[in-house]
Amino acid sequence: MGLNIAMVCDFFYPQPGGVELHIYQVSQQLINRGHSVVIITHAYDQRSGVRTLSNGLKVYYVPFYVIYRESTFPTVFSFFPIFRNIMIREQIDVVHGHGSMSSLCHEAIIHGHTMGLATVFTDHSLFGFADAGSILVNKLLKFTLSDVDHVIAVSHTCRENTVLRATLNPQDVSVIPNAVISEDFVPDPAAADPSFITIIICSRLFANKGADLLLAIIPRICSMHSNVRFKIAGSGPKEVDLQQMIEQHRLQERVELIGGIRHEQVRDLMVTGQIYLHPTLTEAFGTVIVEAASCGLLVVTTKVGGIPEVLPSHMTVYAEPSVQSLVNSTSEAIKAVENNTVDTTTFHDEVRTIYCWSDVAARTEKIYEDILASDRSETLVERMQKHYQCGPFAGKLFVLCVVVDVMLLHLLEWLYPRRSIDLAKKWPIIK
Template identity: 30%
Template sequence: MESLKIALVSDWFFPSVGGIEYHIHDLATRLTSLGHDVHVITRFGDYPDENLPYEVHRFKGRITMESSHVSIGAGVLKRVNELYKREHFDVTHGHSIYSPLALGVANLSAGIRGVPSVVTGHSLLGDSILNPVYITILRFSLRKVSSFIAVSDAVEKDMRSILGKSLGNRGIYLIPNGIDTEFWKPPEDKEERKEAIGLRGVVVTTTSRLTKRKRIHVIPEIARRIKEEHGDGVTFVIIGDGPERSNIEQLIKEYDVGDIVKLLGRQPRERVREYLQATDIYLSPTIYEAFGIAALEALSCGVPVVANNHGGISEIVKHESTGLVSHNDQGLMQNLMALITNEEMREKMGRNARKSVENHFNWETLVLQVLDIYRTTMEQADDKPFTLYKLHQKIKKEIANVSLFNL
């Protein structure tokens, strides 16, 4: 297979952590292991990039929004353009249609440098009175993208709705997020793992950014109701940080569940794995989940998932096989209670969960699908540059010709 020079682009990359950041890292690592020359283009940040098996290029814009991990400005694209002149990439792969850097570089790549671009949709638009404005901006910003990848059916549907007729004959390909099944794997002995990290009873874990959209604030009330039924025989673990942390801490006090709810904040990946390996049930209360990479990590560790049947998470959690899905919080509570009281069901679903991940979400298979899309895009992409860029080049040529004649 011919080696490709690939640019992976997003505002969201290390040192910030999340589903997109680890997706880019895992994809870059596997593409590199297959012999491809991978470069990650991202915002500035303090991280030991020299330890990564691929090259990282960081750019700082005039405007930086630290809370969103975004740095923008025309100067960034000017410097990225110089990088493209120097590196001669074969294909550009942007991550998230909501990443200003990904969209800017995808347009520069296809509209100026003649390098086909692919953009993966990782998120759902959600509900907002500003959606008509967002959609107009997105359609304009995505006009030069050669093709798209969606991580779930829910994201694909959302992207088709956003793009409308502007999609034209460009393809949207469905490829779910992959996972390292050698890293995220069940423990040899769950009870030993629990004891080693100081947990007891039935352990219910959630890993998430603490934002209103993720709805982690409902967990303290759920814990109170579980405590009324089971006393202190169930432990809730919440891993993650974000703007809702202080609100959640207050709710834990208000519902008097500090003895059974552990709010651990952000944890390194290895530590998250330790907690998942000590977990009996993974709880996902969100209703706006584009895919659910955190739930996938739990499934890979042999943990059944209890979730709301909304967005992409219901596509990876199979009801009554690898977990239980509901249509509302009442059903979520009932399903959680059912698994807490049925150890045999938990263990059976945990085994099914691990098999499902090995069969459908392993990177070894998915990275080859991504490469197929790169090659298809390179063969079919519209190589017409922006009209203004063509005019710019024509004027430059005319000036050069006049100068030569004067010599």
């Protein structure tokens, strides 16, 4: 029998990105497996209310205030009335939150547990332990994951990071990597200009994605290799700095800034190059390098986070996250392409056998089934004890939040009884 699943995250289409792609593809595959899936996110500009995407995937764009990089302002309790209404309307069995920086995700897991629903969390990022921002996020994560039934990480490095940050039992954390639709990233050798070696960069232009490194790397590579040019797709605060770098070094004919592109345009950009450069400073997985390899590009990337787990070594040239190391590794890749010492024609078929979204959905489905088959009964006192252990000060605050959340649920049940909420009709499943 199919499950009713709610994916909750601040980050979803129309914003492009790896988390957004993951949520969409897993949802589509779960629908193909006979489940009903809805997505809850915040409103994007004029996109608010309820939208239905392909295959009957329903998206609730909730009007909440965005404070930073599409993350909503944490309201703790004001999301509960809307959330409860959606859960009842859609008869949800499993609440699946995504992203440590998503306020809606954290709140959905807390409220979902209060309502007695199964809860799952997927972590897509890596965070440190020393700076103020990481300490705050980690404490919030510890609060949220005290209520969660199971945690999914997209790489083994991400799993270790999440276990340490939230003080979790490693047995409660599974690794399910991202994937690609290999049919959408088929190589086209005729698309690349043979008179140049084109290096492709497709990423958000933020500091954590290595945009500052690009400012130093690109002029040096261009001065060392006269037959090399760059195509950069993406947008962000560092885009202005890249434009200034191009003008300063007079690289208008060597470096092309394309700007933000849709995901369906990524393949057409990839196949025009021979090398993909990914100078990230931190990354839990890196779906874009899998897409690049599937398009037949040799990948130059930094050896950080979960990146070394993603691709076989013959598809990549690794570097340390420093200017000199990246220059050396990029030059090594350029020589490999010039001398034809790497056979990139086999990359697509290899990637196709390694990564598949249907496999990701099947493994996620197994986690849902195991949770629902287990004994999840818990008294309020037992729940409060778990939160109380989160810290001498934070623990008391978390317990207070739980008590208020439970009281709010009873108030909502009295003000807006379940019988007064209309149930949504399910999209017909055609077999």
